[in-house]
Amino acid sequence: xxxxxxxxxxxxxxxxxxxxxxxxxxxxxxxxxxxxxxxxxxxxxxxxxxxxxxxxxxxxxxxxxxxxxxxxxxxxxxxxxxxxxxxxxxxxxxxxxxxxxxxxxxxxxxxxxxxxxxxxxxxxxxxxxxxxxxxxxxxxxxxxxxxxxxxxxxxxxxxxxxxxxxxxxxxxxxxxxxxxxxxxxxxxxxxxxxxxxxxxxxxxxxxxxxxxxxxxxxxxxxxxxxxxxxxxxxxxxxxxxxxxxxxxxxxxxxxxxxxxxxxxxxxxxxxxxxxxxxxxxxxxxxxxxxxxxxxxxxxxxxxxxxxxxxxxxxxxxxxxxxxxxxxxxxxxxxxxxxxxxxxxxxxxxxxxxxxxxxxxxxxxxxxxxxxxxxxxxxxxxxxxxxxxxxxxxxxxxxxxxxxxxxxxxxxxxxxxxxxxxxxxxxxxxxxxxxxxxxxxxxxx
Amino acid sequence: xxxxxxxxxxxxxxxxxxxxxxxxxxxxxxxxxxxxxxxxxxxxxxxxxxxxxxxxxxxxxxxxxxxxxxxxxxxxxxxxxxxxxxxxxxxxxxxxxxxxxxxxxxxxxxxxxxxxxxxxxxxxxxxxxxxxxxxxxxxxxxxxxxxxxxxxxxxxxxxxxxxxxxxxxxxxxxxxxxxxxxxxxxxxxxxxxxxxxxxxxxxxxxxxxxxxxxxxxxxxxxxxxxxxxxxxxxxxxxxxxxxxxxxxxxxxxxxxxxxxxxxxxxxxxxxxxxxxxxxxxxxxxxxxxxxxxxxxxxxxxxxxxxxxxxxxxxxxxxxxxxxxxxxxxxxxxxxxxxxxxxxxxxxxxxxxxxxxxxxxxxxxxxxxxxxxxxxxxxxxxxxxxxxxxxxxxxxxxxxxxxxxxxxxxxxxxxxxxxxxxxxxxxxxxxxxxxxxxxxxxxxx
Numbered sequence: 001x002x003x004x005x006x007x008x009x010x011x012x013x014x015x016x017x018x019x020x021x022x023x024x025x026x027x028x029x030x031x032x033x034x035x036x037x038x039x040x041x042x043x044x045x046x047x048x049x050x051x052x053x054x055x056x057x058x059x060x061x062x063x064x065x066x067x068x069x070x071x072x073x074x075x076x077x078x079x080x081x082x083x084x085x086x087x088x089x090x091x092x093x094x095x096x097x098x099x100x101x102x103x104x105x106x107x108x109x110x111x112x113x114x115x116x117x118x119x120x121x122x123x124x125x126x127x128x129x130x131x132x133x134x135x136x137x138x139x140x141x142x143x144x145x146x147x148x149x150x151x152x153x154x155x156x157x158x159x160x161x162x163x164x165x166x167x168x169x170x171x172x173x174x175x176x177x178x179x180x181x182x183x184x185x186x187x188x189x190x191x192x193x194x195x196x197x198x199x200x201x202x203x204x205x206x207x208x209x210x211x212x213x214x215x216x217x218x219x220x221x222x223x224x225x226x227x228x229x230x231x232x233x234x235x236x237x238x239x240x241x242x243x244x245x246x247x248x249x250x251x252x253x254x255x256x257x258x259x260x261x262x263x264x265x266x267x268x269x270x271x272x273x274x275x276x277x278x279x280x281x282x283x284x285x286x287x288x289x290x291x292x293x294x295x296x297x298x299x300x301x302x303x304x305x306x307x308x309x310x311x312x313x314x315x316x317x318x319x320x321x322x323x324x325x326x327x328x329x330x331x332x333x334x335x336x337x338x339x340x341x342x343x344x345x346x347x348x349x350x351x352x353x354x355x356x357x358x359x360x361x362x363x364x365x366x367x368x369x370x371x372x373x374x375x376x377x378x379x380x381x382x383x384x385x386x387x388x389x390x391x392x393x394x395x396x397x398x399x400x401x402x403x404x405x406x407x408x409x410x411x412x413x414x415x416x417x418x419x420x421x422x423x424x425x426x427x428x429x430x431x432x433x434x435x436x437x438x439x440x441x442x443x444x
Numbered sequence: 445x446x447x448x449x450x451x452x453x454x455x456x457x458x459x460x461x462x463x464x465x466x467x468x469x470x471x472x473x474x475x476x477x478x479x480x481x482x483x484x485x486x487x488x489x490x491x492x493x494x495x496x497x498x499x500x501x502x503x504x505x506x507x508x509x510x511x512x513x514x515x516x517x518x519x520x521x522x523x524x525x526x527x528x529x530x531x532x533x534x535x536x537x538x539x540x541x542x543x544x545x546x547x548x549x550x551x552x553x554x555x556x557x558x559x560x561x562x563x564x565x566x567x568x569x570x571x572x573x574x575x576x577x578x579x580x581x582x583x584x585x586x587x588x589x590x591x592x593x594x595x596x597x598x599x600x601x602x603x604x605x606x607x608x609x610x611x612x613x614x615x616x617x618x619x620x621x622x623x624x625x626x627x628x629x630x631x632x633x634x635x636x637x638x639x640x641x642x643x644x645x646x647x648x649x650x651x652x653x654x655x656x657x658x659x660x661x662x663x664x665x666x667x668x669x670x671x672x673x674x675x676x677x678x679x680x681x682x683x684x685x686x687x688x689x690x691x692x693x694x695x696x697x698x699x700x701x702x703x704x705x706x707x708x709x710x711x712x713x714x715x716x717x718x719x720x721x722x723x724x725x726x727x728x729x730x731x732x733x734x735x736x737x738x739x740x741x742x743x744x745x746x747x748x749x750x751x752x753x754x755x756x757x758x759x760x761x762x763x764x765x766x767x768x769x770x771x772x773x774x775x776x777x778x779x780x781x782x783x784x785x786x787x788x789x790x791x792x793x794x795x796x797x798x799x800x801x802x803x804x805x806x807x808x809x810x811x812x813x814x815x816x817x818x819x820x821x822x823x824x825x826x827x828x829x830x831x832x833x834x835x836x837x838x839x840x841x842x843x844x845x846x847x848x849x850x851x852x853x854x855x856x857x858x859x860x861x862x863x864x865x866x867x868x869x870x871x872x873x874x875x876x877x878x879x880x881x882x883x884x885x886x887x888x
Contacts (some may be wrong), residue, residue, distance in 0.1 A: 042778045067804065071813045073618075076802030077777065079787060090787045091799045092817070093628040093666060105819045106666045107624055118813060 002366040002382070010386055011168045011363050013280045014050035022389040023049060023259050024137035027145050028279050029067055029289045030125070031132040032162055040082050048281045049136060053123070054078055059085045065134045067121035071102075077106035098121045102206055131289060132158040142405035146234070146257065150275065150291050152407060152440045159307050160291045163315040165354055166327045169260065169278040169286035171364040172357045176262040176276060177381055179240045179252050180374035183223035187343040187350050195341065202312050203347075203349045207266045207412060209219040215412070218242050218250045224303060225252070227373070228421035229380045232433040234258055234405035236384060238377040239421040240265070247417050253423050255410040255434065256381050258388065264313060267411035269428075270296070272303070274313050275410075284362035289320075290314050290350070295439070315350035367372025407437035446809040454805050454829055455612045456487060456639065457723045458494035462832040467493060467702050468581035469835065469844045471589050473732045474509055474569070475576040476606055484526050493580060494725045497567070498541075500523055503529045508542025509578045511565035515674070516551075541562045574604040575732060585840065589849035590677070590700065592732050596851060596884040600741035603750050604734040607758040609797055610770045613721040613729035614828075615807040616800045620705040620796050621824050623683045623695050624817035627666035629795050631786040632659075643784050646791045648709045648717060649756040660858065661685050661693045668695070670816070671694065671865040672823040675877040676846040677701060679827060680854075681820040682865040683708070691858050694868050698854040698878065699824050700832070701843035705882055706854035707756060710874075713739070714747075716853055720790050725806040730764075733757045733793070739882075758793040766794060774798040851881035 002010065013020040028048060035044060036057040043056035045068065053069035054077050064087070068076050072411025075091040082088075086103050088095040095104035099291025100122030105115035124142060126133045129151030135142050145151070150158050165172055175181065186203070188196045193213070200216050207215065225240035235257040241249040252265035255275075263275040277289040290301070290313050315323040325331040331346045331354070344352050371379060413428040422432045429436065446454065457464040480501040487500035489512065498512035498521050502574055508531070512520050520533040528531075530547050532539040539548035539595030549559035568586060570577045573595030579586050589595070594602050609616055619625065632643040632750075649658055668683035678700040684692040695708035707717040720732040733756040753759030758766040768774040774789045774797070781788025789795050814822060831841045843849075857872040866876040873880065882888055 040782075069808075069811065071811065072815070073622075073812055073818070074615075074803040074807045074809070075799045076804075079774075079789070079798050081781060081786065083782075089628075090795075091625050091629055105815075106628075107815055109667060109816075114815065212559055 001369050001371065004367050006386065007363075007366045009389065010366070010382060012169050012283055013169075014283065018389040018393045019385070020049055021137075022385070022392050023280070024135075025141060025392070026137075026143070026259050027126065027133045028260070029131040029162075029277055029287075030134040030279070031063075032160060032289075033127055033130050033132055036063060036282075040084075043078055043080065043082055043087060045078055048134065049280050049283045049395060051136070054086050054087070054385070055132065056082045058082070058087075060096050062098045063125045063127060063132050064096075064100070065123045065125050065132075066096065066098075066100055070094055071118050071120060072107075094118070096122075098122065098125070101380075119192070129158065129291070146261075146406035147404050147437065147440075147442065148257075148261070148275070148291075148368055148406050148408065149273070149295065149436060149440075150293045153293050153295055154298070155327050156391065157295065157315075158291060159299055159304055160286050160289065160312050161307065161317070162289045162321050163350065163354075164320075164322050164326070165286050165288055165319050165358065166362070167285070167358045167360065168363040169280045171360050172286065172288065172353075173260065173262055173276075173278050174378045174381065175353050175357045176264070177236075177238050177254055177256050177377045178375060179238070179254055179265050179377070180217050180225055180227075182252070183357075184343060185356055186310040186349055187220060188341060189343060190341045199341070202306075207268050207271045214245070215250060218244050219252075227368070227376045229377060230421055230425070230433065231380075231384070232405065232435075233402035234408070235261075236377075236380055237410075237421065237425065237433055238265075239424065240374075240377075244414065248414050249378055249416060249417050249419075251413045251421075251428075252422070253410055253412065253425070253434075254377075255408055256377075256384075256407070257406055259385060261406075263408070263410035264411060265410070268413070269411075271411065272299070273409055273411065276313065295436075305376055310350065311348045314352055315354070316348060323354060325351045326354070327358050333370070403434070404437050404442045407440060407442060408434040410434060438444075445814065446812055450829065451806075451809045453832065454809075454825060456726055457612050457613075457646050458726065462836045463828070464493055465581075466828070466832040466835050466841060467723070468579075469585060469841055470587065470702050471570065471577045471579050471583075472703070473575040473606075474578040474722070474728075475507075476604060476880055477571055477574050477576055479715045480507060480576065480707050481716055482509075484528075487522055487526055487531060489522055490743050491724045493723050494577065495580070498531070499576065500526045500531050502526070502531075502542050506542050507569045507571060507576050507578075508540075508544070509567045509569050510540065510542075511577055514538055515546075515562050523654075538562070540566075542566065542569070542624070542740065549821060573602065573734070574599065585702055585844070587844040590704075590850035591718070591886055592700075592704070592718070592850050592883065592885070593738065593853065593880060593884075596735045596740070597736050597738055598725075601738065602734065602736040603742055603747060603757075604732065605750070605757055605760070606730050606732045606764050607760050607793065607797075608763075608769070609729050609731055609801065611728070611801045611803065612726055612806040615803050616729065616731065616796075617699070617703065617705055617721050618821045618824065619796055619800045620707070621699055621820045622680055622698060622818060623681070623697055623820070624666070624670075625709050625799075626662050626695070627668075629799055630792055631663060632784065633786065634784040639784060646754050646793075648707065648715065648792075653793065657688070658693060659756070661687050662695075668817060670819045672820055673865055673877070674823075674827070675852075677840075677843045677849040677852065679820075679823055680813050680865065680869065680877055681823070682710075682868065683817075687858060690861050692861050692863075694857045694859060694865075694872075696814055696854050696865070696869070696872075696878075698822070698852055698857065699827075700850055700852070701841060702828060704850075706852075708856060710853075710855035711857070712855075714855070716855065718854075719756050731756075736851055740885075753791050753793065755792050758797070759791060766797060768794040769797065770801050848886040851884060851886055852878040853880060864866075 015056035030133040070089040102118040222242035230237040239253040254265040514533040544564035546562040665685035673680040682696040697708040698706040
């Protein structure tokens, strides 16, 4: 439970808020690369952390993310012309490059230097891992891009998409690091074991491999996993241990990476890894970037088609990345299906998550919640992110920007019951925090 | 650039605001006559200067504009019966005439004089130049109707319509007075003659039998030199561009207090165009668009052309909503924008609306950067804001008692470079301020 003030502190990320200032110290996905497919193509209106912005790809392929209103008379550059390395306002022809420099001001006399005094607010951008990233914080504090393994593997090994969500980003992220809900929300209460298994195979919620059926049973049979948390330079390892048929434990271990990534706890060695990144549009909506990668081999076309069609962490979305099943159509809940084959009656793991998270309200009122032992991942996440925002507001020395510390994995493992999370991590990943940067030439 | 306080002074026109008080000293178009086509027909809900009102045409053809709520229990008279020279509330039958007098109060005893104490707020109304005008200021200060030439010519020589706009009225007027934007916003890029003509098909300047030098001069000189002259009813705003020789091409518009603007295109013998902005509230307005030809009636072909959208006239639906508007991104065509026109939006009116709406519901003028081509805008603001301030201090606006001085024209001329705006006006219109009232017996 949080006080009202703390709930506001945690969930508000507009300009000037402590959490907003913290998030602005990190690179954020702003768009998928495919949303600006061509040079000199149409610009795109975007909104991030409550700020309306305009994105465009110039003649050389560079992406600019700028304040949308022309400094002259405030016309929106969205209606402008994206041409010859800049966006030109369609009102009086003032033109700006991707860095916000005024490169032409045709209403001024030719000899005038007025244009050198005009600047359009512009944020640094990078293009990496099929996403366009933006940094909205103070220039002198700009960090390196977080070296997620997703971006270190060849492009053929990864799949990136995004989906809209109709609630505050924090409660959605909390849903992802609370792995206890798998025993309920995603349950398939069917007696037909084969039908049950088919559903799980389609959703990737439990991984692949020969013992998938066992894992499904273990998740369903133990709704009270024991949580352990390990902090590291870039976030938290969140492990949840369930009983198996023997004395071994089935561990599902996720990662939270500051300030807005979470990796899912499913993959056994050889499985595909998945993660998500929450980018607030404003305080009541967000974009979730969903990504999958496999270090060892390219993804097959069949795998790509599966992700594109939804049902997994990747939602089934329309051309604007709006989930086909969303709050406006009650997620197409099927009450008959809910009676028989599905705990929710909603199709798709992503859609089940979205439905339940949106249902907490546009901004969850955490003054009324009742947390228990399976919620300690959430509690530690809040402590970490609120502590970091408070430290930043108090101008305490910022933690080292550990961009290489983002090269970590999360996943599942079966281990003897006396092993603690650290030991399990070393056994599963060769490193207590799951760090795999060594494989990409990063020193440990 | 304006302070936040000045931006609010300029843009807010609700009851009790200084700008609202100023506007209430002038007659405003409230409806087109065609919107109340029949006697005893359905009443019409309207909203002007933030006030909800009800308009109806009585059995004698007179129009009333009244407070919409019945003084009895507040029911909306819109649901009432328009019959036998009055509007009768459908709740309990109270009935009011166009002047707001209670003419029947059937819930009182027949001998009661209660109804003589009941009054519905009603504003004075005139019907003139195919528009229904309303005066919402103090009765004892009511001026004459502004003697626009539009209303002085025979009905067959004029055309009047209206269009909705999704932004504050002031930024839209400013767009009309800033004639520098013609070199950009309305520019045609197509090299192919036929395509270029087609792209200009809805622009007055292209409404000629043969290709016109004026288009080239506008295109080649994006830095017109502005001159502004005041007169009793408003401002004359001249902008001089270079021609092929040493002569200058003048485009001269008129601003008439507090909300009319004339376009700067007409050469002798061509059609004159004007617009009048009537705030619905601070974030939307009706623009009455009109044109007239002093010398001859309009042909049916011309009327059909205006009906389908031409120059200031938008292409509108039955409710006068432009077909290309904010809600459909003005049907912008990015391919057309690449190759044929500066905006990719069809229609001069729609191009103006797109760029004006794009400034935001109320433009934030604390962030603008004005230059030499914006002095018409600056002088307009000075006049309007100083008039509002003067009225607040007790001085009535001069223009309100100068009805005859509204009989002016605006248009284009080619003149020797030595001539100043007054000399150009005398040469073009026979009067230094473009006054033509003598032709209609309004005096010199």
